[in-house]
Amino acid sequence: MSQYTYIDIPFNFRHTCWFCGEPAAKAFDLPRNPKNIHFLAHAPMSIPACDECAAVRVASDVSSIWAVRDYVKRSLMDKYSDHLAIGQNWTEQELQESEFSGALLGGFGESAWKMYEIARDRLSYQGWKVAIDSIPVEGEDETYGFEFDGVRYMSLNTCIDHLIKSLRLDKELLPSLVDLLGPEKIDYAVKIAKLNKAIIGYQRDKILDEVRQQLEDQQEIERQARFAGDYSRIEEVLVGDGIATTESIQWALKNEITTLPVLCQQEDAFFDAFAHLGGPQCYLNYYGLQLYFEARQNPQWVLDNDPNAEWFVG
Ligand SMILES: [Zn+2]
Structure with missing residues (x-):
């Protein structure tokens, strides 16, 4: 009742x-x-x-x-x-x-x-x-x-406690792994913890160092991939009587060339990279890129005319 x-x-x-x-x-x-x-x-x-x-x-x-x-x-x-x-x-x-x-x-x-x-x-x-x-x-x-x-x-804590108890995991490893990797990667953390049940202090530190390193590598790869992906959205720019082509702007950004003086220093590298276009075309491409970088020295021009401004930040 x-x-x-x-x-x-x-x-x-x-x-x-x-x-x-x-x-x-x-x-x-x-x-x-x-x-x-x-x-x-x-x-x-x-x-x-x-x-x-x-x-x-x-x-x-x-x-x-x-x-x-x-x-x-x-x-x-x-x-x-x-x-x-x-x-x-x-x-x-x-x-x-x-x-x-x-x-x-x-x-x-x-x-x-x-x-x-x-x-x-x-x-x-x-x-x-x-x-x-x-x-x-x-x-x-x-x-x-x-x-x-x-x-x-x-x-999350109840879950971690339960897993440690029921899988007889190292008491410190799993919580530290979850701290590092985040709760959304707990399945990966559990896998590592299951493979390393009987460990002592320095082994635990070594595992955590490795995971930390993996994370950093992963972040670097993602950062690079993000940049590579971004470049595909670069647009060509008409400046004066020249054209900065998509390919030449991409080349500059990939080589971390973002200012006119640096471009001038890298002129030979540009001609090497675009030699396949043949002399005159190669020159026109360089000329267009030069005009573009020159125009970019004026912040107002960048604001008003540069479709690629965001890739030059930082
Ligand atoms: Zn019930």
């Missing part, structure tokens, strides 16, 4: 646990003890729940249904951490292809993947919009939780 008014239950969620999506036979009364009603940010309510979720202990000063959900999910995560670890340690295919005995899988046997999926889905289950008598209950944190590998955790 429930103590309070039930939250609204959409037709297709009849008999569904709001917390985990399993069949619901009980109610979670919020608050359990009516004398704690004053801690709540919303009206007291009864929430359909399965046996397990209905029995989860929460702090007496819990302030909302969503805070209760955090308690429930944390409890499920602790209880089923072995099941969740199955999916984090193996893929479904690996499990099917291998001949893991029951002993290796700690007695899970062939149903191992199924057990992982059930635990994952219960943990990730989001419930439905909370309302009482058709009036929505406000206060849900839309940014709730952190998802990794199909499992929704209460937070």
